[in-house]
Amino acid sequence: MAARDYGQYCGVTQALELVGERWALLIVRDLLVGPRRYGELAAGLPRIPSNILAARLKDLQAAGILRRVPRSRVIIYELTPYGRELEPVVLALGAWGFKAMGDPREGQVVTPDSMTMALRTAFRPEVAATLPATAYAARVGPAELLVRVDGTSLDVLRGDGPVDLAFAAGPDIRRVISGELAPDEAITTGVVEVLRGAPALLGRFASTFHLAA
Amino acid sequence: MAARDYGQYCGVTQALELVGERWALLIVRDLLVGPRRYGELAAGLPRIPSNILAARLKDLQAAGILRRVPRSRVIIYELTPYGRELEPVVLALGAWGFKAMGDPREGQVVTPDSMTMALRTAFRPEVAATLPATAYAARVGPAELLVRVDGTSLDVLRGDGPVDLAFAAGPDIRRVISGELAPDEAITTGVVEVLRGAPALLGRFASTFHLAA
DNA sequence: CCGGATCCTATTGGATACTG
DNA sequence: CAGTATCCAATAGGATCCGG
Numbered sequence: 001m002a003a004r005d006y007g008q009y010c011g012v013t014q015a016l017e018l019v020g021e022r023w024a025l026l027i028v029r030d031l032l033v034g035p036r037r038y039g040e041l042a043a044g045l046p047r048i049p050s051n052i053l054a055a056r057l058k059d060l061q062a063a064g065i066l067r068r069v070p071r072s073r074v075i076i077y078e079l080t081p082y083g084r085e086l087e088p089v090v091l092a093l094g095a096w097g098f099k100a101m102g103d104p105r106e107g108q109v110v111t112p113d114s115m116t117m118a119l120r121t122a123f124r125p126e127v128a129a130t131l132p133a134t135a136y137a138a139r140v141g142p143a144e145l146l147v148r149v150d151g152t153s154l155d156v157l158r159g160d161g162p163v164d165l166a167f168a169a170g171p172d173i174r175r176v177i178s179g180e181l182a183p184d185e186a187i188t189t190g191v192v193e194v195l196r197g198a199p200a201l202l203g204r205f206a207s208t209f210h211l212a213a
Numbered sequence: 214m215a216a217r218d219y220g221q222y223c224g225v226t227q228a229l230e231l232v233g234e235r236w237a238l239l240i241v242r243d244l245l246v247g248p249r250r251y252g253e254l255a256a257g258l259p260r261i262p263s264n265i266l267a268a269r270l271k272d273l274q275a276a277g278i279l280r281r282v283p284r285s286r287v288i289i290y291e292l293t294p295y296g297r298e299l300e301p302v303v304l305a306l307g308a309w310g311f312k313a314m315g316d317p318r319e320g321q322v323v324t325p326d327s328m329t330m331a332l333r334t335a336f337r338p339e340v341a342a343t344l345p346a347t348a349y350a351a352r353v354g355p356a357e358l359l360v361r362v363d364g365t366s367l368d369v370l371r372g373d374g375p376v377d378l379a380f381a382a383g384p385d386i387r388r389v390i391s392g393e394l395a396p397d398e399a400i401t402t403g404v405v406e407v408l409r410g411a412p413a414l415l416g417r418f419a420s421t422f423h424l425a426a
Numbered sequence: 427c428c429g430g431a432t433c434c435t436a437t438t439g440g441a442t443a444c445t446g
Numbered sequence: 447c448a449g450t451a452t453c454c455a456a457t458a459g460g461a462t463c464c465g466g
Binding site (some may be wrong): 004022023047048049050051187 | 461
């Protein structure tokens with residue numbers, strides 16, 4: 001889309017010329033979680049052809065959205081400050097798309113980076129501020145995340161650490177976040193499996209992360 | 214983009230599968246201003262081929278984003294409530310893209326609907342609330358808009374009416390909105406031509422509509 | 427193995443002409 | 447006016463290959 005011109009002098013068209021091409025905003029989505037190597041991006045976007053990934057990285061770099069940083073023999077891609085300003089766009093798209101997500105289709109996966117951004121989208125700081133600081137270990141499919149909520153701040157990390165509640169769930173966790181499925185019901189029906197900690201803490205999780213459907 | 218699947222169970226990918234195709238969000242942008250006929254959409258998107266416009270309208274309708282409404286012999290396209298919820302996405306894109314807009318390129322036009330959405334993007338209700346209600350007639354290129362600000366509410370309409378300030382400008386009006394160009398300087402350099410009313414009111418306009426660059 | 431580049435095919439988009 | 451139909455150009459997808 002970049003080269004082809006919409007022919008309008010307008011912020012929206014300008015934005016779409018820079019990040020409107022297929023896959024571009026998904027690369028940005030993953031880089032919003034943190035700097036990534038080429039192979040990590042490819043792994044987080046399993047269906048992207050390698051030539052397209054290479055082309056997009058080039059385009060996004062030329063647009064000043066990301067930077068290639070050589071770091072001890074490997075190349076790291078990271079967003080520039082201007083690229084990071086796309087976060088509201090990605091969050092708004094994610095919140096809107098969330099409502100249209102039905103049940104997972106055949107072959108659809110949940111990646112750690114997409115899950116991280118989904119949690120950021122659903123995070124309600126004003127609710128979290130009223131609750132005690134809590135750490136969760138959330139496994140959704142193959143994505144294992146350490147989620148730390150403290151006051152109005154949210155951290156989602158890969159890796160382990162001490163947590164108050166550890167649980168595993170399938171993509172149906174969406175129905176808990178949307179409020180369609182009550183936390184205790186999610187546990188009794190097996191949608192969420194509590195691995196460690198007090199099952200009641202899942203209610204706190206559901207209050208902290210919520211998006212209307 | 215719609216049929217081709219990103220293969221992820223994620224709000225962002227879901228959104229991009231529905232509105233990620235070329236031209237789709239521009240159709241939504243224009244429909245956010247108001248219901249439009251096929252020919253009006255085509256006029257507001259001068260470079261869209263008619264087959265693409267027809268295809269997008271079909272896709273967007275199938276996705277539940279817009280509706281075709283037969284109204285007294287003609288067909289009107291209007292957003293559904295779900296489609297209207299894309300407004301934050303379009304505003305976020307517009308605000309981000311605004312910063313990357315350089316000077317207008319050859320052949321780029323400003324349409325009434327894109328200008329309307331740009332004003333909505335730049336509107337600062339918290340500033341407007343501190344100022345007296347004001348009506349402006351703004352002509353930017355061929356787009357002539359009646360802009361009414363009252364308290365925290367903004368109305369942008371086509372057509373005429375009594376105004377406090379009428380002015381004409383080129384695309385460089387962007388530099389006033391970004392704060393690059395002071396209102397009085399815009400007038401003395403001819404970037405903005407005041408047609409009726411007190412030139413000092415352009416300062417009020419610039420405070421009311423502002424987007425950082 | 428990582429980070430791409432290349433090649434070829436399949437789809438999509440663009441320009442224009444045409445029709446109810 | 448509100449779209450279809452057609453044909454060509456541009457992009458995306460998929461497999462494979464290459465250099466450090």
